[in-house]
Amino acid sequence: MQTYETYRDQLASLLAPLPPREQYFFGCWCTEKLSGLFSIEKIKKLSAAESAQINGSMAFIWDSYTRFPDVGEQELYDTFEAVQQIEEKDFDQDDYAEYTAKALLIAQMLILSFIEERDPELILDAAETLIQVMEFSISYNFGHDTTDLFNHPLISNELRLQQQMTERLASGPAPGAGDKKLFRP
Incomplete structure (x- = not known):
């Protein structure tokens, strides 16, 4: 039976030979799925400006891919800080939408961190x-x-x-x- 550990090990072996730009694309692609x-x-806890920031951060992540690795340091920092401020809100971890919003914010921060750190663990x-969000959905939405x-x-x-990608x-x-929707319905 597969576990999170074996999943990570298999994915790590698939990502390891890829150059950082392709690893970044994979992380963007997974985060795009999460955002959908x-x-x-x-989510009532979010102001219109915060919702716009989350959507804007996703756009920035994809724009950064087109410029990777030449992403402006200040722009990267500002985007990360804006996402982090929203992520620090008190989201209800028993509510699917709020759980997913928090997960998306965390994934965005991981992807943004990868731009500077180039650590494949962030993509993993x-x-x-x-x-994890899909697991929560299976349990929460379908019981x-x-x-x-x-x-x-x-x-x-x-x-x-993920393997195909x-x-x-x-x-x-x-x-x-x-190609952010590649292999996605």
């Missing part, structure tokens, strides 16, 4: 965050037991897509920011 799992505008953490999580159709499909990134050429 809920409507940020429905962002990808795992997506799986299913997640004991055998990695055999659930939603999760096994996501793992298959790493294979695509390894075979080149590097995708563009317009």
Whole structure:
């Protein structure tokens, strides 16, 4: 039976040979999927400006991919700080939308941190965050037991897509920011 640990190990081995720009794309791609799992505008704790900032941060992440590794340090810092301030809000971790919003903010911070640190663990953490949100969704929205999580159709499909994406990134050429929905319905 697959576990989070074996998932991370397998994904790490797939990401390891990729150049940092392709690793960054993979993290962006996972975070993009995460951003599509809920409507940020429905979270009452967020002001209109905060919702716009979260959406703007996602746009910045993709724009940064097109400029990677030449991303302005101040712009990166400002975006990270804005996301971090929102992430520090008291989100209800028992509410799917709020749980997902917090996870998206964490994933965004991980991806933004990767720009400077180039640590593949940050990409692994962002990808795992997506799986954790999907697990929460399976339990919260569908009431299913997640004991055998990695055999659930939603999760096994996501793992298959992640493997396809790493294979695509390894075979080149590097995708563009317009490919952010590649392999996604």
